[in-house]
Amino acid sequence: MRKTNRRQVLQFGAALGGGLAARGEETGKLGKPLSGYGERSPFVKSVRATRQSKTPEAGSSSTPLADMYGIITPSSLHYERHHSGVPALDPARHRLTIHGLVERPLMLTMDEIRRLPSVSRIHFLECGGNSGGEWGAKTAPDVQRAYGLASCSEWTGVPLSLLLREVGVKPDASWMIAEGADACHMQRSVPLGNDLDEALLAYGQNGEPLRPEQGFPLRLLTPGWEGNVQVKWLQRLHVTNQPYMARDETSKYSDLMPDGKARIFTLVAEAKSVVTFPSGGQTLAGPGLFELTGLAWSGRGRIERVEVTLDGGHTWQDAQLQEPRFRKAFTRFRLPWQWDGKPAVIASRCTDETGYVQPTREELIAVRGTNSGYHFNGIKVWKVDAGGSVTNADA
């Protein structure tokens, strides 16, 4: 290391003195002390969006996607969907029971579950009702309310397959009924099979225990499937030879077609993307350089391509994809954009590893009509006017 000579010290002191003088009245004012649990800057105000309700324990709140960077959703902004409120569960008293068509029924404490070999993986979670308003004549004005029932976290837990081997699933078993410990004991029937190879019993989210709103202390995670089936506050897995046709898989989360028939167990979230900047409700400061960005995801695997149009679909160009890209996870896309101050019509469309291309809203409606309510994955179009205001093109 080079020795510092006296002259340099003097010069540094002079520079420091000058600097202090320039800071004026703020000189020497200390900031906040150390703290046990961090808070975000008071200048950052972004929150989940909720609707007024007489039953706020049942409903949803959506992630402010336009305010997010990268692919991870802060746990405090992860979307919510509850059916009878968020239970306050004591992990020391919580148990997971696996029973039914198994050789060895098993009851586990949380401590015991955490002793088992674990994995961490990044996956999106999307409510089957996300973008449900997009089926309607008038669609949502901003990306939070249109697409915000989707979030992405790093999840930590025990592979479901490990525990199913441990209990010894009998050959005639074909389903399991997953049930939560919330007030209504929310339950869903889950088909057993290869699709569950990636499933976890998750207790960790973004480096900390699950948030209560996300199922603390334990939830089922079936990556790529609609959120409702990934039961939170998981208290039992009942292995059976039939689906139990629960309320939330028959009367809800089924897709009503124009012929009056409803599709049932439509579990996979098909490939979907949305531009989050520029998006509805935002204003561009004026012509010049911006970074167009957004998110894409697919319940069938990796996102391979995201194309962006700036002229209402006449021409498309490839956006840059953030690497690494994970299976069944948000993929961030970006495109430097020189706005010339003229009106623009902006949208993104993604392609996943199966070759499936995100359809337009019109293409979806042509096949499914407008009454299905769930599982909308169409292209969302934003309109930028000459003043820089961004609005929903389908409003």
Add this chain to the structure above:
Amino acid sequence: MLTPSACALALLLAALLAAQSPKYGVGRAPSAEEIRVLGIQVAPDGTGLPEGSGTAVEGREVFAARCVKCHGEKGEGDVGPALVGGQGTLATPKPRKTVGSFWPYATTVWDYINRAMPFNQPGVLSHSQVYAVVAHILYLNGIVGETQVLNAKTLPKVRMPNRDGFVADPRPDVKRK
């Protein structure tokens, strides 16, 4: 497609897996009582339905006391969803999905009311009260008679109007031009 020999191998592997002894030895076997207290789960064939019974006449009082506040006097819906009506509307531009028009199994109605209703106090109804309320809602929909007794034997036999209204997931269903 799996060949017959591949199927046989898969079955053999499944049997081996099932017979395998536990690898980790973590946790313990729950007692029958510990499983019972977790609560009732009802399958469409009636598996899981408990003792008890009720009729629409008996259910009228329970419905008035526990349900009308959210679902309306005749189950027409208010804060809570409509339970009655809508039959024949599913293939129209304005479908009304109710227990009577949409729900495929009466067993689901029993299971859901038992586990989740009333909204602010799930679990407060006795098993017979649940049978009675289910009978009342089905009666309001013209599905059962006013004095028809619903219990573990008769409930799974109730045929809901939309029993055959559900189809498997055909996606991907939108092909690009």
